[in-house]
Amino acid sequence: MNTVFKALSDPTRRRVLQLLQTGPLSAGDIGKHFDVSAPTMSAHFAVLKEADLIHAEKAGKSVIYHLKLSVLEDALLGFAQSFGIGEDTSTSSVKLEIKP
Amino acid sequence: MNTVFKALSDPTRRRVLQLLQTGPLSAGDIGKHFDVSAPTMSAHFAVLKEADLIHAEKAGKSVIYHLKLSVLEDALLGFAQSFGIGEDTSTSSVKLEIKP
């Protein structure tokens, strides 16, 4: 969990996650969106991987990165909920109902 | 928003926010929960203040810190929502209703 927040502390890494939100992308394709060298991007990917926020899939010459949304979700909502933010409605005085 | 995530990247600072969640506390009282020097704690408070996550109120010799929950909430949920996490139910096919 600490690694997740460490990973999220850098704006470039947050933007990488946002990019990946729309679907998997190769390291190179991600890099095109940023004005930094490939090795620098590679280091960012390593941090995101360490935090388990992304997953790498080898495809020929390329490496395709996938966002692990559930890990991000667990960290973010887990922390938020420890502050009563983003409450689970099932424990409150309101009930959820499917609209007609 | 970047300052918020920077602030959240340190475990000590996250724990300070958690402590403040139950109510305002003086710098000294917060410090008692941590095994670091007062100046170090002071530096952490400065980072949290810079991120607007806490607010300082002077009271005699002491400084009372208050959590600014709405700022934390906006940053956390704002970011989460950009990933479709923690969706606003009013825009989905479910409706909220007060229980009898």
Next chain:
DNA sequence: TTTATAATTAGCTAATTGTCTAATTGTTGT
């Protein structure tokens, strides 16, 4: 089998960060 391409590793630097002790500021009580 070379050659080209994608990505990472190695090695370096400058800047930032978390920590400390010592000194300073501000406030209260004697």
Next chain:
DNA sequence: ACAACAATTAGACAATTAGCTAATTATAAA
């Protein structure tokens, strides 16, 4: 006025970080 206490600022240091270029690895294409 002075001593005690709370907190911050000043200044130093080790560790980490984000960035770079050059070199390496791995795969695909000619």
